Amino acid sequence: MDRRLFLRCIGCTAAVAAATQTELFPEILGGIQNACAFDSPPQLASVEARYYKKLDEHGIECEICPRHCQVTDLERGFCGTRENRDDTYYTLVYGLPCALNIDPIEKKPLFHFYPGTTALSLATAGCNVNCKFCQNWEISQSRPEQTNNFPLDPRDAVNTCVVRKIPTIAYTYSEPVIFYEYMYDIARHGQKKGIHSVMITGGYIEEKPLHDLLPQLDAVKVDLKAIREEYYRTIVHGELKPVLDRLIQIKKEGTWLEIVYLVVPTLNDSEAEFTELARWIKTYLGNDVPTHFSRFYPQYLLKNLPPTPLKTLETAYQICQAEGLEYVYLGNVPGHKAESTYCPKCGAVVIKRRGYRVLQTNLNGNRCSKCNHIIPGIFS
Amino acid sequence: MKRQAFFLGLFSIGGQVLLLRELIRTFHGNELFIGTALFGWFLAVALGAYFGGKTARSISSSLIFITGVLLLPVMIILTRLFPHFAGYVVGEYIPLSTAILISTLAMLPIGLLSGWLFPVITNRGRLLSKSVARVYLFEGIGAFVGGIIVMLVTGGLLSTLQTAGLLGLGIIWGLLTGYRTALTKRIIITLVFTILYAGVHYSMAQMDSAIEKINYHGYAIITSFDTHYSHQTILSRDSSIVLLTDNTIEAVYPQIESAEYMLIPPLAYIPDTGNILMLGGSRLEIAAIADSLPYLSITIVDPRKKLHRVIDNLITNSKNIVLYTDDPVSFITEEHATAQFDIVIINPGELDSYKNSRFITKRIISHCRQLLKPRGILYIPTPYDTDRYISYETAPILSAIFSTLQNIFDYVTVWPGTNSLFFASQSPVLDISYDSLITNLNMLTYYPQYVNDYYLGNRLNPLRIERMNSILHKQHQTTSFIKPHLLHLQTVYRAKANKQDTQILSLILSASYWLPLAVILAVTGGLLTCSKDRTRSITLFLYFIAGLVSLSLELIVFYIFQSTVGTLYSEIAVLIGAFMLGLAFGTMWALNHGGKQLAPVSLLFLLNATILLALTYHFIPTSVSLLYFGLFLFAVALATGGLFVGATNHLYRQNPLYNPGSGYALEILGSSLGALFTTTLLLPVIGLYWLLVIIIGLIITAFLGARVLER
Incomplete structure (x- = not known):
């Protein structure tokens, strides 16, 4: 074989190979192709987003969260779900949830909001922070084209609840x-049909959008991830101050509020932090705001950090009670006394829970059936 | 010179193996990095040899040795502290891209010095050609001896750092006490070194402890030690005890939820269970509830006999737990195969290493079926979260596990939830209603806190079940020992947590990337073969094949050994040592006795050994595996040494002025490609059979080329 003949053979072989073999590793490549599909396929939504302004030069500035992303043409904000197209900002996830479940309201957790009922829980891809411990990182740290979405119009979401007799929709x-x-x-359609709406949020939102949204919502649960700015900067990749401001705003505007604090070992679990947290809540929100301490489980980037010991949670519980908070709960500790709601006046169990179940309710409307003390919340 | 060459072997194997252990530990037990680490090692050795050759007469070997033995513990410490220096918080996952980079870089300094020493020591001989062969031989002997020492002492007696200290002092002692040293002087030096070693031993233990305190700040370190199986760290915080294996959480005590999900779900199907076999880590967790189910007899198979009294006491307190010290795979594939259990539990953990993913192969699942009674259940709890959605990356993993189980069992069912639970049986025992499950759970003497009606109603609601079923039947690819792609699906899944990882994997797995590369390689090979100087081209091809085939076979042996025996952590030292010894003897033999047909004879020998491996590896009992694979690698290296000399004879006899580094460079290039692609990429994609067929094909091609040369 001379060199020319050899080159000809190689050329033919390559052409045949290229023509017949498009995927060398189909089973593995399938997953990675989905993960790498950064271009927008046609199935994404394109509804104009709210709360943005056009910049003097080309580009827009998103004003929905304190991140204030400045986005040039065909780029997206930090969340990966909002795109600038010719200086108009679009949301790509409108009507395209990637997760849909029917959960007990206690799973959110909301303990003072229609106990024992269920909520249609839905979410889309994307997030405006990047917590190292995120339980939902597979969707929150994805762009919408990287998740398995299905179309669900707002009216259809509400109708599903009406047909299935689900009283609440949770955005979570x-x-x-x-x-x-x-x-x-x-939420707006839901209100018309008598379906409640609850937002499960990190509270990293600007004042105006929240102000406009709150009248549509019945309750908000805020994940206050820490009481230290440094933690927010390094572990959450966000800011603490705006979250604290929004908590105060929610309380002031009268929407039902509950707080969850995820206790992450070594990172936000010192007694000093629990004390500071309790004092801040008491001072700025009042001692009747339900505060849940939930347990960290190894997730996402903190895959090898051990789960929170029960004793740490109990320490948090005791500190908050000692500081005067009236409704402190521990999450995912079935059988523990801190699962249930007690009347702060007479000490009677007003709502007895185990796991996601409400076993017993001793309330007359929103009053303790024993001493008539008002228990804050929305119960009936 | 011989003595120095021997210590070079000792230093080289020690450096390579101890650093590999540290990398496996730092990167959570993942063996994919062995390929990139070895690539870094070869690169460094080649560079070191090149620069060493240029400066051979100006630098003393003792100085390089001393630098090397001092640098080795430093490199181990740096590797171990890397997550801290790089700003990772306690328990944070290190992305694949970072691990690839670090595993390559970590090997460079020691590899460089190891390569540097070779020409420096060689230059001490009078006749260069003879001294090269002698250094090669004694380096091989040193590597083999070093391999055995490292395997015996590391884990069992000493920590990695202490072994590095022992190795360093041993080498310096050896260099100072020659044959001609007076007895009195030798005794004094030995005494001084013994005292020095006591100091080093103590300070290294302190160092081990100090590093753990830095890496796990906020936790009390109960103990930290190496076993032949892995590195163990036991931590405590707020009354909970954490057992870490290679920086990965193996178990937490007390952790009722994990304990219940490890033991209770199969009892919901057969509450009248008597015997349970548990494979994989978790002995610590189930100790929290085992006592409450006294009628169960739980056999736990674990290769680590004792961990620490804190943990061992917790387990021995549970009277119905029987701890059997053996590798789980050895246990189920050998003498115990006739035992009958009601439930076999496989707890593979994250499927991010061959050690873990080997449990979910058709071979192991079949063995488990044989261990079960007719109504028995195989139960596999996996850590994949399917509670709220099932991602594109999780779906193929779950589907592969499901298909593999379905291949062996008639009935398979899966519980979705924050951890996905697989059940398989030969009887319709799994086909029961939700109410029956709850009734069965209520019959237990232990009332579960988590596996009960309060939680299961939500976990097993129709929406979740429907979603799970929709993805399970999408793919039908099973995972097997021959084609183990679970580890790679897991790598893709974890890569999603890091953009660079996603991009790198996309690049590696993209057909459009590989096709042109394959064409370029073929064209280059073809051009070389069709060049006017055919002898030179074929000879260079032989060098390349020597490196590529030998290293590919070495890595295949690592994989088979790990998958069948499960303890590559220490034995890798003996396997590499046997390879180095074979290489040295092969070269020596070829130099002294090699005739004209050296290259074809070596290739024929290599071909026979490879065919023999392909035909016999699955019949080898685990008790003789180390001997079998050690001998195989020795044979492969023997042939490689012969082939190297054969090719050298051809190349330089006819072209005495030809670049002396070309042959060696091509061999290293072959080794590097073998290190990078064999088990990392090709094994899961084309499978072990085809990989061996390709290697046999390459050897035959090289054999034909060698025959052409000889004519």
């Missing part, structure tokens, strides 16, 4: 702020 799992428009429209 990822960060609802990034699908604000979708959440807003569902």
